[in-house]
Amino acid sequence: MSPPPLTDSRAELFRALGVLAEPPGPAHARLAGLLELPEPDGAMWTEAFVVQLVPFASIYLSPEGMLGGEAADRIAGFWHALRLPVPANPDHLTALLGLYATLVEAEHQEPAGPRRVLRRQARTALLHEHLLSWLLPFGHAMAEAGPPAYAGWARLVREALRDEASELGVPDRLPAQLRAVPPPDAGPERLDEVLAGLLAPARCGLVLTRAQLAATAHRGGLGLRLGERRRVLRALVEQDPAGTLTGLAEQAERWAARHNGDRPVAGPISAYWGDRAQATARLLRAGAAAIGKENHP
Numbered sequence: 001m002s003p004p005p006l007t008d009s010r011a012e013l014f015r016a017l018g019v020l021a022e023p024p025g026p027a028h029a030r031l032a033g034l035l036e037l038p039e040p041d042g043a044m045w046t047e048a049f050v051v052q053l054v055p056f057a058s059i060y061l062s063p064e065g066m067l068g069g070e071a072a073d074r075i076a077g078f079w080h081a082l083r084l085p086v087p088a089n090p091d092h093l094t095a096l097l098g099l100y101a102t103l104v105e106a107e108h109q110e111p112a113g114p115r116r117v118l119r120r121q122a123r124t125a126l127l128h129e130h131l132l133s134w135l136l137p138f139g140h141a142m143a144e145a146g147p148p149a150y151a152g153w154a155r156l157v158r159e160a161l162r163d164e165a166s167e168l169g170v171p172d173r174l175p176a177q178l179r180a181v182p183p184p185d186a187g188p189e190r191l192d193e194v195l196a197g198l199l200a201p202a203r204c205g206l207v208l209t210r211a212q213l214a215a216t217a218h219r220g221g222l223g224l225r226l227g228e229r230r231r232v233l234r235a236l237v238e239q240d241p242a243g244t245l246t247g248l249a250e251q252a253e254r255w256a257a258r259h260n261g262d263r264p265v266a267g268p269i270s271a272y273w274g275d276r277a278q279a280t281a282r283l284l285r286a287g288a289a290a291i292g293k294e295n296h297p
Contacts, residue, residue: 011101013160018097020153021055032149035156040149048150052209053142055093060134060207061177065200074177075130082122093135100126120168127164128171132266133178135161137207137273140258145211162265170267178202178272184280194283195233198248205277206255216247245288252281 016031020040029039049055058071076090079099087095103126107119135157142154181202184194201207213232236244259274 010160010163011104013101013156014097014104015101017153017157017160018094018101021049021093021097035153037152037156038149040147044147044149048142048146052145052211053138053207055138056089057091057093057096057130057134060138060201061181063181063200063203065203070180071177078126078130091130096126096130100131124168127161127168128269129175129177132161132165132171132269133175134202136262136266136270137201137255137259140255141207141209141212145209165265170265171269172267174268174272178269184276184283194287195237196230197280198233199229203276204252204280205259205273205275206252206280208251212251216244216251219247242288242291245284245291249281249284249288252277252284256281 013035016035020028020031020035020037023045024040024042032039054067056067056072057075058067058069059065062069062071072091075096076086079086079090082099082103084099089095100123103119103123107116107123110116110119139154139158139161143151143158145151146154181200184197184204197204198206198208208229210229210232213229213236217236256274256277259270259277262270263274
């Protein structure tokens with residue numbers, strides 16, 4: 001029996017990666033074994049996709065860092081344009097990776113001709129507009145903060161996206177989702193707005209996880225308050241304003257370097273994320289400096 005075509009294997013890879021973003025079930029152990037990943041369990045999944053990184057594109061693409069809204073509507077519109085039923089959560093990672101697998105299969109089932117060209121255009125649009133636009137930063141964050149099974153999963157997602165960009169081409173323009181996001185333009189005197197912006201990845205250029213907040217607290221010798229990230233951020237700033245802002249600025253600079261490393265894959269998308277992270281770092285350092293002047297006039 002001849003091996004399956006490469007395209008079939010690629011579609012199966014994306015579909016498997018999407019399934020692994022769902023709560024573990026009977027199929028997960030087999031899929032993890034095929035991908036040479038540790039077997040996930042419910043506790044690992046909760047840590048990865050509830051505690052650290054919720055797997056909805058709208059959170060990472062919206063100006064407010066919130067679920068749903070216009071960002072989710074844009075993705076639902078893409079499903080509509082393909083004349084496919086829109087799932088209940090069209091921007092969920094599992095749905096998007098499953099859709100990409102479907103488009104890979106659909107393209108290669110078409111004989112050469114205009115319909116096949118249209119299938120490739122749809123696949124390229126999904127990759128550039130709704131996957132590369134947020135999944136590379138998401139993958140960085142999960143590889144750092146996720147349990148071993150999901151850290152390895154995130155690295156596979158990033159590798160698969162790199163392979164697709166190599167075949168389909170690097171984006172030549174910024175996705176509409178990102179063009180609609182305003183920059184982090186609050187000054188250091190408006191600290192609450194700066195901190196709120198840190199929870200909107202597309203605005204600040206960071207994907208700030210609870211694990212990263214814990215690392216900031218540890219480096220500063222600060223107490224870590226349990227609860228939502230906004231309250232944790234505020235508690236850290238209240239304990240050591242200048243030190244916390246400096247630590248967050250250092251994280252923003254590390255994020256800028258990560259994004260710049262992705263430019264060969266995502267071109268203007270990674271440039272956008274890197275520029276936002278650098279702008280956030282400047283704001284945070286300005287805030288730390290202003291606090292320092294207040295304390296030492």
